[in-house]
Amino acid sequence: xxxxxxxxxxxxxxxxxxxxxxxxxxxxxxxxxxxxxxxxxxxxxxxxxxxxxxxxxxxxxxxxxxxxxxxxxxxxxxxxxxxxxxxxxxxxxxxxxxxxxxxxxxxxxxxxxxxxxxxxxxxxxxxxxxxxxxxxxxxxxxxxxxxxxxxxxxxxxxxxxxxx
Amino acid sequence: xxxxxxxxxxxxxxxxxxxxxxxxxxxxxxxxxxxxxxxxxxxxxxxxxxxxxxxxxxxxxxxxxxxxxxxxxxxxxxxxxxxxxxxxxxxxxxxxxxxxxxxxxxxxxxxxxxxxxxxxxxx
Numbered sequence: 290x291x292x293x294x295x296x297x298x299x300x301x302x303x304x305x306x307x308x309x310x311x312x313x314x315x316x317x318x319x320x321x322x323x324x325x326x327x328x329x330x331x332x333x334x335x336x337x338x339x340x341x342x343x344x345x346x347x348x349x350x351x352x353x354x355x356x357x358x359x360x361x362x363x364x365x366x367x368x369x370x371x372x373x374x375x376x377x378x379x380x381x382x383x384x385x386x387x388x389x390x391x392x393x394x395x396x397x398x399x400x401x402x403x404x405x406x407x408x409x410x411x412x413x414x415x416x417x418x419x420x421x422x423x424x425x426x427x428x429x430x431x432x433x434x435x436x437x438x439x440x441x442x443x444x445x446x447x448x449x450x451x452x453x
Numbered sequence: 454x455x456x457x458x459x460x461x462x463x464x465x466x467x468x469x470x471x472x473x474x475x476x477x478x479x480x481x482x483x484x485x486x487x488x489x490x491x492x493x494x495x496x497x498x499x500x501x502x503x504x505x506x507x508x509x510x511x512x513x514x515x516x517x518x519x520x521x522x523x524x525x526x527x528x529x530x531x532x533x534x535x536x537x538x539x540x541x542x543x544x545x546x547x548x549x550x551x552x553x554x555x556x557x558x559x560x561x562x563x564x565x566x567x568x569x570x571x572x573x574x575x576x
Contacts, residue, residue, distance in 0.1 A: 305536060305537060305540075306505070307505060307537045307540050307541065308536070308537070310497070310498060310501065311483075311486075311498065311540055314486050314491065314494060315486065318486055318488070385536045385539060406536065406539065407479045407482070407539050407540045409479075409482050410482065410485070
């Protein structure tokens with residue numbers, strides 16, 4: 290998969306349709322690729338976290354609403370931070386309620402930012418530094434992966450596995 | 454009425470909605486997000502809001518008509534209503550929701566719901 294002009298991929302999670310449409314538009318306007326889902330469960334499904342922790346898709350940032358039925362944004366945050374494959378993905382939490390104890394809890398739980406709703410373009414602009422910070426880590430990871438699957442080494446490393 | 458006259462009228466109505474405190478800067482954010490890729494963005498979001506509000510108000514009415522009144526459910530609906538109205542910049546609706554929630558907390562919801570109904574019929 291060529292990565293010549295890859296946009297950052299953001300996974301947006303919000304149970305309200307209006308807010309989902311809004312965050313999606315805000316992110317697209319800021320040139321991010323967006324996947325929007327309506328629950329924490331669907332978010333985990335999308336990531337492939339429920340499927341033996343294997344990362345199915347590349348997600349660079351997760352932005353989630355706090356108040357959601359079933360799994361809250363905080364619950365989702367913790368699940369992500371506790372997983373080996375996804376703990377490095379930056380997570381941002383949004384909430385319409387300005388409750389300091391909630392904000393602190395989320396930040397201490399590993400959230401990079403906490404946005405008060407309604408979210409605006411100025412908030413979305415704050416995401417870029419968190420994504421840029423990770424880019425170097427990803428580049429290093431990708432280089433390591435490339436070495437493993439490069440043709441000359443394939444036979445030696447993967448003799449028991451089927452290689453295309 | 455010619456096109457220019459209509460546009461003028463629409464601009465005046467829009468301005469008055471801001472002046473009277475019905476809309477706030479969040480609505481302007483929506484307008485700024487509208488572009489060639491999504492030329493009907495504002496219309497889509499506002500339509501969603503009206504559909505959502507109608508559903509929420511119906512649920513609120515049902516909850517108010519049941520005995521005993523489930524105040525936690527009421528508060529939940531109002532939380533949703535407040536959330537979506539603030540997302541589109543419906544300033545007055547948002548503040549009415551906030552006051553209503555206070556009444557809910559005090560267990561006195563009934564008296565206040567009728568003041569919210571006129572909002573969904575405003576174009």
